[in-house]
Amino acid sequence: AQTVTQSQPEMSVQEAETVTLSCTYDTSESDYYLFWYKQPPSRQMILVIRQEAYKQQNATENRFSVNFQKAAKSFSLKISDSQLGDAAMYFCAYRSSRGGSYIPTFGRGTSLIVHP
Amino acid sequence: SAVISQKPSRDICQRGTSLTIQCQVDSQVTMMFWYRQQPGQSLTLIATANQGSEATYESGFVIDKFPISRPNLTFSTLTVSNMSPEDSSIYLCSGGAGERDGYTFGSGTRLTVV
Numbered sequence: 001a002q003t004v005t006q007s008q009p010e011m012s013v014q015e016a017e018t019v020t021l022s023c024t025y026d027t028s029e030s031d032y033y034l035f036w037y038k039q040p041p042s043r044q045m046i047l048v049i050r051q052e053a054y055k056q057q058n059a060t061e062n063r064f065s066v067n068f069q070k071a072a073k074s075f076s077l078k079i080s081d082s083q084l085g086d087a088a089m090y091f092c093a094y095r096s097s098r099g100g101s102y103i104p105t106f107g108r109g110t111s112l113i114v115h116p
Numbered sequence: 117s118a119v120i121s122q123k124p125s126r127d128i129c130q131r132g133t134s135l136t137i138q139c140q141v142d143s144q145v146t147m148m149f150w151y152r153q154q155p156g157q158s159l160t161l162i163a164t165a166n167q168g169s170e171a172t173y174e175s176g177f178v179i180d181k182f183p184i185s186r187p188n189l190t191f192s193t194l195t196v197s198n199m200s201p202e203d204s205s206i207y208l209c210s211g212g213a214g215e216r217d218g219y220t221f222g223s224g225t226r227l228t229v230v
Contacts, residue, residue, distance in 0.1 A: 035218045043206060045221035102147050108158045
């Protein structure tokens with residue numbers, strides 16, 4: 001079974017600075033998808049960024065980018081120019097690309113605090 | 117991406133009663149899931165809602181306690197039956213249409229059982 005590990009229960013960053021959230025996963029598959037979700041206090045889970053395992057290029061969405069290291073099974077999220085609105089719980093998730101195995105596996109989450 | 121409307125957003129219920137949570141998706145989605153989440157914690161999958169057939173439950177969750185319906189590809193309900201204070205939690209539905217899609221989530225239902 002796949003597992004997703006987020007080893008940082010909490011991280012903090014100063015506004016306008018950069019922070020990196022770590023995520024590692026364990027799988028025997030070669031093709032899969034990885035995601036980062038943001039959950040602010042309002043509870044709404046929002047997809048931040050996705051990465052297909054077959055793509056070597058790291059995904060980028062505005063201030064959010066990932067460092068995908070397939071061999072190391074690592075998928076970290078970098079937030080640049082942090083804003084107060086980035087404060088939230090961040091969840092890393094894995095999903096198989098095999099047919100019939102679409103249930104995502106979530107990490108335990110990292111709480112990001114942004115200091116003004 | 118699909119947009120999911122979930123209701124109610126919160127409720128306070130008496131023990132022994134039941135609550136039905138609804139999720140309406142603005143487009144057809146292949147997969148729908150129901151989760152439970154304690155504040156500040158990760159998501160625990162309750163079940164996969166299957167269109168036109170019985171839901172597939174995860175270990176520790178049973179149909180009698182959490183009956184789920186999914187009559188079509190845009191709608192699903194979760195009922196929390198015979199509630200006790202231990203059922204107090206946030207319940208979330210989630211859905212997705214395609215392989216590479218990240219799943220979309222409803223806004224969650226905060227349930228308090230007294």
